[in-house]
Amino acid sequence: MSCFQCGKALASALLSPEDTQRMDREMASILPMVMERAGMMVARLIRQHRRPCRVLVACGPGNNGGDGYVAARYLSEWGWPVSVASFQLPREGSLADQMARRWKGAMVPFVPEEAQQADLVIDAVFGAGMNRDLPEAVERFFAAAGQIVAIDVPSGLDGATGAVRGQVTPCWMSIALIRKRPGHLLSPGREICGEVVCADLAIPEAIMAEMDVRVWENGPSLWSIPVQAADDHKYKRGVVSICGGAEMHGAALFAFEAARHVGAGLVRLTVPSDAALLYRLASPAAIVDTQPLEQALKDERRHVWVCGPGLGMEEAEQTLPLLLKAGRQVVADAGALSWAAGKTEALKGVSVITPHMGEFSRLFGDLTGSRLDAARRAAAELDTVVILKGADTLIAAPDGRVAVNVHATPALAVAGAGDVLSGLVAAFLAAGMPAWEAAAAAVWVHGEAGQRAAEKKAGWIVPEDLFYELGRARQAASCPA
Numbered sequence: 001m002s003c004f005q006c007g008k009a010l011a012s013a014l015l016s017p018e019d020t021q022r023m024d025r026e027m028a029s030i031l032p033m034v035m036e037r038a039g040m041m042v043a044r045l046i047r048q049h050r051r052p053c054r055v056l057v058a059c060g061p062g063n064n065g066g067d068g069y070v071a072a073r074y075l076s077e078w079g080w081p082v083s084v085a086s087f088q089l090p091r092e093g094s095l096a097d098q099m100a101r102r103w104k105g106a107m108v109p110f111v112p113e114e115a116q117q118a119d120l121v122i123d124a125v126f127g128a129g130m131n132r133d134l135p136e137a138v139e140r141f142f143a144a145a146g147q148i149v150a151i152d153v154p155s156g157l158d159g160a161t162g163a164v165r166g167q168v169t170p171c172w173m174s175i176a177l178i179r180k181r182p183g184h185l186l187s188p189g190r191e192i193c194g195e196v197v198c199a200d201l202a203i204p205e206a207i208m209a210e211m212d213v214r215v216w217e218n219g220p221s222l223w224s225i226p227v228q229a230a231d232d233h234k235y236k237r238g239v240v241s242i243c244g245g246a247e248m249h250g251a252a253l254f255a256f257e258a259a260r261h262v263g264a265g266l267v268r269l270t271v272p273s274d275a276a277l278l279y280r281l282a283s284p285a286a287i288v289d290t291q292p293l294e295q296a297l298k299d300e301r302r303h304v305w306v307c308g309p310g311l312g313m314e315e316a317e318q319t320l321p322l323l324l325k326a327g328r329q330v331v332a333d334a335g336a337l338s339w340a341a342g343k344t345e346a347l348k349g350v351s352v353i354t355p356h357m358g359e360f361s362r363l364f365g366d367l368t369g370s371r372l373d374a375a376r377r378a379a380a381e382l383d384t385v386v387i388l389k390g391a392d393t394l395i396a397a398p399d400g401r402v403a404v405n406v407h408a409t410p411a412l413a414v415a416g417a418g419d420v421l422s423g424l425v426a427a428f429l430a431a432g433m434p435a436w437e438a439a440a441a442a443v444w445v446h447g448e449a450g451q452r453a454a455e456k457k458a459g460w461i462v463p464e465d466l467f468y469e470l471g472r473a474r475q476a477a478s479c480p481a
């Protein structure tokens with residue numbers, strides 16, 4: 001089943017600097033109109049969010065500055081008291097220069113005292129074109145400001161990665177132009193952007209369709225989860241098998257209950273025989289097998305397995321290679337990832353791995369560069385979908401696609417929440433979804449269930465609270481084709 005459709009997903013595209021540059025080239029002839037619209041939209045959005053107040057627009061030398069001059073003109077025409085502080089004037093003859101020349105209002109020096117006196121400072125110093133560390137004068141200027149609205153991205157934020165290049169003062173609002181950037185969602189960028197509002201700018205569809213987008217905000221436009229049908233039967237819904245360990249029963253049981261509650265047709269636990277009774281007592285609904293794994297693997301219907309939650313090193317060693325040798329689709333987590341540290345190639349053939357940052361570094365070494373690039377590299381290296389978990393979870397495919405998920409809640413920061421996620425991924429794989437789509441949908445449904453559970457329990461949840469939210473969370477995630 002292939003359900004990824006680029007067109008449908010365009011609304012949630014996250015633009016890289018290369019995307020922006022390509023778009024600028026494609027739109028060369030209409031760029032003045034696009035900049036005019038960008039500045040106007042910024043002014044409009046500010047008018048929607050604030051009563052008239054003293055505004056200072058801080059403008060840089062590039063197109064971000066150009067947008068700032070236009071926004072200043074509109075607000076001023078609407079009667080707002082506006083002045084402009086130029087960090088550096090645009091190059092003569094450039095588009096930004098043309099917009100600067102149309103600004104006939106007050107110009108003030110680019111100094112912190114001016115920023116301090118304004119009720120609202122608009123940051124149009126650097127946007128997507130920022131290519132080196134933030135100059136100190138810019139840091140000091142914004143540090144003195146009260147409320148800041150950033151055009152596109154706050155100056156100093158790397159839109160591609162969410163990294164900051166200097167001391168960046170947190171904004172009240174950021175107005176993303178055309179589409180958000182990964183940096184609006186990825187920490188630490190996410191924490192300095194404030195509320196992120198997108199100004200669509202009505203770019204011609206033909207230009208948008210040409211975009212080779214590889215990064216998206218995770219959401220239902222990226223995948224289709226199978227819906228219930230009159231002729232459903234348990235094998236059509238999908239069979240999930242879970243390896244349980246001898247000592248830590250809870251983790252495998254969390255994955256088991258998650259797969260059951262999100263709609264898998266049949267979920268089975270394969271466990272050491274002396275632990276079987278404990279599993280059965282813990283969950284009377286559990287179908288617990290004690291036959292050797294080789295035996296269980298003779299059943300071709302059991303083609304999706306969760307391997308890792310609650311497994312010790314030895315148990316992981318005794319199960320994962322067998323599952324892979326038998327050509328099963330495997331979701332590898334926890335114990336399986338710890339076992340593979342130092343021999344990452346042992347994970348080749350796994351469909352999805354679900355490391356948190358600690359497990360990821362043990363597998364792939366300390367992070368150099370951005371988490372987004374690291375997750376993408378790991379996915380390509382192993383030819384596996386990588387779910388790099390955290391407050392901003394990344395779902396990377398071997399072909400370079402990445403979904404950035406912020407549809408979650410800090411209420412999920414509790415032991416066992418990751419085991420639930422493994423069960424969800426397996427359930428969606430077993431339902432026939434391709435690995436990247438299954439992983440992205442599982443992460444979103446996990447976040448949705450977390451939000452619903454947190455709402456009921458003032459934010460303080462345990463993993464079990466997620467189970468009874470999963471049906472509705474799956475429903476919310478089912479996007480009609």
Ligand SMILES: NC(=O)C1=CN([C@@H]2O[C@H](COP(=O)(O)OP(=O)(O)OC[C@H]3O[C@@H](n4cnc5c(N)ncnc54)[C@H](O)[C@@H]3O)[C@@H](O)[C@H]2O)[C@@H](O)CC1
Binds near residue numbers: 125127128129132
């Ligand atoms: N296609 C699009 O996405 C559109 C983009 N627009 C605007 O264009 C912006 C990008 O414009 P540009 O590519 O001109 O880039 P910027 O306006 O972000 O800045 C580029 C200029 O700043 C200088 N610069 C960069 N980092 C610096 C640093 N740390 N210290 C000193 N100087 C530095 C560069 O040498 C260059 O002169 C977007 O953020 C957005 O605001 C809009 O005008 C509308 C359309």
Ligand SMILES: Nc1ncnc2c1ncn2[C@@H]1O[C@H](COP(=O)(O)OP(=O)(O)O)[C@@H](O)[C@H]1O
Binds near residue numbers: 356390391415417420
């Ligand atoms: N601050 C947070 N905001 C949103 N989601 C979070 C946050 N902290 C943790 N999570 C999510 O909760 C889950 C925790 O998984 P993990 O760390 O593997 O825990 P465990 O192995 O104990 O189950 C992950 O899916 C992660 O993305």
Ligand SMILES: [K+]
Binds near residue numbers: 123152153155
């Ligand atoms: K900016």
